[in-house]
Amino acid sequence: MKFRAIMGALCAAGLMCGAASAQAxxxxSVLHWWTSGGESKAVGVLKDDMQKQGYVWKDFAVAGGAGAAAMTALKTxxxxxxxxxAAQIKGPLIQEWAEQGxxxxxxxxxxxxxxxxxxxxxxxxQADGHYVAAPFSVHRVNWVWINKAALDKVGAKPPTTWAEFFTxxxxxxxxxxxPVAAGGQPWQDLTLWEDVVLSQGADFYKKAIVDLDQKTLTSQQMVGVFDTVRKIESYMDNGRTGRDWNxxxxxxxxxxxxxQFMGDWAKGEFANAGKQPGKDYICAPVPATEKAFTFNVDSFVFFQQKDQKAATPGxxxxxxxxxxxAFxxxxxxxxxxIPVRLGVPMDRFxxxxxxxxxxxxxAIKAGGYVPSLAHGMAQRDATAGAITDVVTKFMNSTQDSKSAVEALARAAKTK
Incomplete structure (x- = not known):
């Protein structure tokens, strides 16, 4: 009892317990969609760090690549x-939530x-000149992941052009x-499509996907993009419908x-399986995109809590x-x-x-650093969703490329 009385007095005097008890x-409550093996290990680092600081971590993980299910849960x-x-959000969606106050x-x-x-x-x-989100890392989307033994078996090298890829x-x-592993989900379809758009050059990509330029969207070059996607699709297996990316x-x-055409979160799966780059698998830029970098940045935004107008200590x-x-x-x-923070040592990578x-x-210096449409970085949800529908319909039907381009131009006008 004397010990409790002494501790109580010290706490009251602000000599002990203040910050620690507030933190404890x-x-x-943290909402995210990191549920695969490599992703779970990654978010576990943050959970451990926060628990060491005295906070209680309440994990709210919602499975589903690209976070569509998580965003539905967040709205609810x-x-x-x-x-x-905090919730995992990225791209223009950060601004949309900020506008809701x-x-x-x-x-x-x-x-x-x-x-x-x-x-x-x-x-x-940022929103209205204030930081409202903390970025975790940068994913490069325009990668092809290759099983080295399979490539060696046919005496081939990683393709750098589409002609080489098809050979x-x-x-x-x-x-x-x-030849190609894929999952038949809309965001995966769009990932492949934007890879092919990027292969036409960073300027073409920016005009089509960032600026939504109608002339570019309806060009013969865009018809060629859909033609290339159709040919790549012919090398996928029939069981891909509904398959998760991992x-x-x-x-x-x-x-x-x-x-597999996939962002470098796929590397976490290889690492989790004990595979080594160069020995077991090869990471190569999507053909004709070596000097470009489609970025996908995960961030946490911070929501007002009950009876709190400002951010809490936690x-x-x-x-x-x-x-x-370090984190x-x-x-x-x-x-x-890779770290989103510049200058972090890469020795251990x-x-x-x-x-x-x-x-x-x-890519940053050359103007080839561009936001991914498929991963919520380039357009707001309504526009991105309309374009996704066009690409997915194309990949799951016998639609011709010209009519797909016409549908794409209409979808780009969606607000």
């Missing part, structure tokens, strides 16, 4: 007055962020190897297929932790990404990570 009392929570402390600024912990972020990303995580695919098919990655890992601590060099490094090592970082720096 705060729970952080916010409408019901039970918004999470439900986010809190985190400016007090962002002192060195502007100097340590690519300008294109620094802009995305390699034909050799694999003749050898009884499934199951397609597993096909490449296990040698059931040779190649929310600020979470934001600050996310942008520390940025360890998170990306598990996730397959594998060859794929080092190449991604080197290519990122080249």
């Amino acid at each position: 009392a705060e729970s952080l 929570q916010v409408i019901s007055g039970n918004a999470p402390s 439900v986010l809190v600024p985190i400016d007090s912990v962002t002192g060195d962020w502007k100097a340590n972020l690519p300008p294109q990303i620094d802009k995305i995580i 390699v695919a034909d050799k694999l098919k003749a050898a009884g190897i499934q 199951l397609a990655t597993a096909m490449v890992i296990n040698g059931k297929a040779a190649m 929310q600020l601590a979470l934001a600050k932790t996310i942008m520390t060099p 940025q490094e360890q998170f990306s090592l598990y996730k397959g990404s 594998d060859d794929c990570g080092k190449r991604a970082y080197a290519d990122e720096q080249v």
